[in-house]
Amino acid sequence: MNKNDRKNAYLYCRFRDEQYALYDEYAKKNGLSMKTLLVLNALYYAKNGMTQKEVCEKTFNSKQTVNLIIKNMLKEQHITIEEDPGNKRNKFVKMTDEGRAYAKDIVVHITLAEDTAMSLFTPEEQEQFVELSRRFTKNLTDLINNGPGEE
Known part of the structure; x- marks a missing residue:
């Protein structure tokens, strides 16, 4: 590793x-x-809902954090929780019509901003940016989890 790195x-x-x-x-x-x-x-964006475990995986949040957020959203009537008929231990979290109306402008605005920001790159730049970001994240994960000492 050098000064430029x-x-x-x-x-x-x-x-x-x-x-x-x-x-x-x-x-x-x-x-x-x-x-x-x-x-x-x-x-x-999960039209058919998702389990709390899937929410955790998708958002990189802990079970405790997601559970607290879900409880608050339930109180605000932005979501419902339905049991999976095939597996009673799984519960699907789905947005209510009111929740979707509440979230629409907030979520669509940020998504459109992200999509537009990416579209300002050429297709080649997009591919390179995504690949390099993926590699950096993998390298960082490996180094933090197995990592070197300080230099």
Whole structure:
């Protein structure tokens, strides 16, 4: 690892943090926490609903966090919870019509912004950006989980 590697890692992480702050600010502007925004987004696009476990996997949130968000959304009547007839232990979380109406502008706006931002790259740049981001995330995951000491 050299000085340029450190500089680029720093810059990339700054851009990532800036994006995180944008999402956080957007969520707060809409009266939500960022984690709630992520759950709202996942459920909005899951037309047939999803299990809480699937919500956790899709949003990278803990079971406890998702459970708390689901309880709040249930109180607000934005979702329903239905038992899976095939497996009573599984419960599907689905948006109500009121919940979909509430989430529509919030979720569609952010999705359209993401899609438009990506569309400003050429198809080749998009592919490269996604592949490099995937590799960085995999490398970072491997290094954090198995990682080297500090240098």
